[in-house]
Amino acid sequence: MLAATVRVARDLDLAEECVQDAYVSALDAWLRQGVPANPGAWLTTAAQRRALNAHRRAATLRSKLPLLVVPTDAADVSSFPDDRLRLVFTCCHPALAREAQLALTLRLVCGLTTAEIARAFLVSESTMAARVTRAKKKIAAARIPYRVPSPGELPERLDAVLTVVHLVFTTGHTAPAGDTLLRPDLVERALDLARTLCALMPDEREATGLLALMLLHDARRATRTAPDGRLLLLEEQDRDAWDRAAVEEALPLVRASLRGGRPGRFALQATIAALYTEAPTYAETDWRQLLAVYDLLLAAWPTPVVALNRAVVVAMVHGPAAALRLLDELAADPRLAGYHYLPAARADLLARTGDLDGARAAYTEALEHCDNAVERAFLAQRGQRMGRPPHTPG
DSSP states (O other): OHHHHHHHHOSHHHHHHHHHHHHHHHHHHHHHHOOOSOHHHHHHHHHHHHHHHHHHHTGGGGGGSOOOOOOOOHHHHHHSOOHHHHHHHHHTOTTSOHHHHHHHHHHHTSOOOHHHHHHHHTSOHHHHHHHHHHHHHHHHHHTOOOSOOOGGGHHHHHHHHHHHHHHHHHHHHSOSEESOSOOHHHHHHHHHHHHHHHHHOTTOHHHHHHHHHHHHHHTTGGGSBOTTSOBOOGGGSOGGGSOHHHHHHHHHHHHHHHSSSSOOHHHHHHHHHHHHHHSSSSTTSOHHHHHHHHHHHHHHSOOHHHHHHHHHHHHHHHOHHHHHHHHHHHTTOGGGTTOTHHHHHHHHHHHHHTOHHHHHHHHHHHHHTOEEHHHHHHHHHHHHHTSSOOOOOO
């Protein structure tokens, strides 16, 4: 809705206001007249009409509005069949700082709240709100056009666009907050965008790797929770129930992403997912090969989250004590403050060394920073296995 309304409004803030007004109108109209056959089309039309009316009322000011216009070249439009993808490329303009590109796109294209985006970037909500505001002002001040970039402009924006699509997927794959583990709408949106990118840029190995990565993770969708809603770890999942069609589509894409030179971060992550997927059982995973790929990934993308995931694999190769030493180093990284997966990993490793008191304390710490109900229930249950139940914050 927002992407379609931007084409008429030619201004991001006005488009957002029109979309919100359309929802308010629907609450009244649908109660009186019933829900229309196509609610999405009704809302989009209502939002676009409001945008047109706003322009009519302020015709003399139109020239001062940000020039977010639709390209007139029909071929240009057909090459980007998804309005959302066009908006992604607009928001990922190189005139914006990378953090602003990603934050603005997640806010506008995905509809994530500022709090949800802040969790994804491991920063405070106020910091993220400032980034979004600055990005909008930059688009207006620089008069960045809402158009399909030329072929020569695509490469410099591609990494940011891929990062956005990946963040959309990860936010849907494991929701930062709420009562459910999954947000299928975001997962499907990310997959659609990734497929469009691959069709648009078939020779870009990182786009291929990203699609493969998401397909392999989503192939496990039906097995990630038990019938009672309990979270199931990878080693507990029924591999026979994984989506084999998705796996069979993804594995050739993984191989394609590795051809032609040094692999990028998405190709390497897809390789990691493939190693987990192709193992007959969790115990039979090739942990040493997995660690070797993680070493490459950490060199290509040296982030604390990658280092944390690598430490989990180190535990399988060299034992939990070696992994705990790595976690001690990561605990000093301020970017992981409040990241509940760090104390959760520590709790599991401490339990494997026999330190049940330490594990219980670590599970309590993880609970203090976790907002997803399914994950909270899992952490609480794990903590209870350590003896005295951990305190569960309200």
